[in-house]
Amino acid sequence: MMNTGEIQCPTCFEWFEIALPELGRGEIVELDYDCEICCRPMLVIVDESGARAQSLSDL
Secondary structure, eight states: OOOEEEEEOTTTOOEEEEEOOOOOTTOOEEEEEEOTTTOOEEEEEEETTEEEEEEGGGO
């Protein structure tokens, strides 16, 4: 069974569901992702607490 999580786009603020990678203990994964609503790029950060999105312009 695949893990999924909801994230909010930092550009259009819409919520959508993405597939989450399997994590090892204490592991953090960063994914380049395009919003499924507005297609703007973002960075999705996945850790033990879940997933959150960050605008690439905020980096």
